[in-house]
Amino acid sequence: MKLQSEAEIIPNIGLGGLKLRAKITDIQELFTGLGVSKKGSFRIISPFEVAYSFGEGEVEATVDVRNGKIFRLTAQNGYAGTLFDKIRVGMKISEAVKSDPGFYYDESQEIVLHKGTKGLAIDVSETDPPPEIVPDLDIAAISVYAEETDTLRGQEGCW
Numbered sequence: 001m002k003l004q005s006e007a008e009i010i011p012n013i014g015l016g017g018l019k020l021r022a023k024i025t026d027i028q029e030l031f032t033g034l035g036v037s038k039k040g041s042f043r044i045i046s047p048f049e050v051a052y053s054f055g056e057g058e059v060e061a062t063v064d065v066r067n068g069k070i071f072r073l074t075a076q077n078g079y080a081g082t083l084f085d086k087i088r089v090g091m092k093i094s095e096a097v098k099s100d101p102g103f104y105y106d107e108s109q110e111i112v113l114h115k116g117t118k119g120l121a122i123d124v125s126e127t128d129p130p131p132e133i134v135p136d137l138d139i140a141a142i143s144v145y146a147e148e149t150d151t152l153r154g155q156e157g158c159w
Contacts, residue, residue: 001030003056009083012119012147015073016059017137020119020146021159023068024061030054045139051131064149066157072145083120083142093124094135105134112139 004017006158014020016097024031031052034040040054051062058078061070075081075089082088086099093112095105103122112134123141124134148159 001027003030003059004053004081005055005078005079006103008085009075009081009087009142011114011117013144013146015075015142016054016079018059018061018070018073020070020073020144022070024063024070025068025146028115064157064159069146069159070141071149071159074141074143076141079142087122087139087142089139089142091139091141092135093122093137096122096139097135105131107131107132118150119145121145 002012004016004114006016009015012020017096034042042052045051045062046105048064048066048141049062050065051103053060056078057076057112060074060076062072063069064071068123077089079089084100087096102117103112104115106113110128111142112124123143124137125140126137129137146159148154153159
């Protein structure tokens with residue numbers, strides 16, 4: 001399996017040719033050798049969460065170690081694929097909103113969301129920015145995630 005950094009970004013489904021909910025044991029050849037024989041790295045985020053970064057970091061897969069499944073995929077700098085055929089990493093938030101007015105900044109979560117779309121989060125280039133400057137910020141990352149992880153059972157790894 002090879003990552004496809006130009007693949008479409010699909011909320012609640014996947015990106016980079018990877019699918020959310022995939023068991024890493026089924027695609028372990030992609031993870032084997034990260035940081036040793038292949039470009040990339042991995043880090044423990046919490047006792048139940050590990051993030052795997054591929055290549056130069058353009059794709060990151062976050063896995064729930066309790067069930068071994070990918071629950072979040074993140075497109076970062078260098079990812080060429082688009083969301084909704086027009087939104088990409090590096091563009092201004094104002095451009096994204098102009099092309100699709102369903103985008104809005106959620107100040108409590110410090111991310112950009114899309115009305116009616118589950119399993120999607122867009123990170124801006126600054127931490128805890130004042131809402132009035134968000135339109136002028138760049139999209140730092142686009143994440144898709146398994147929507148069931150937003151439930152209490154999902155938070156417990158039962159999905």
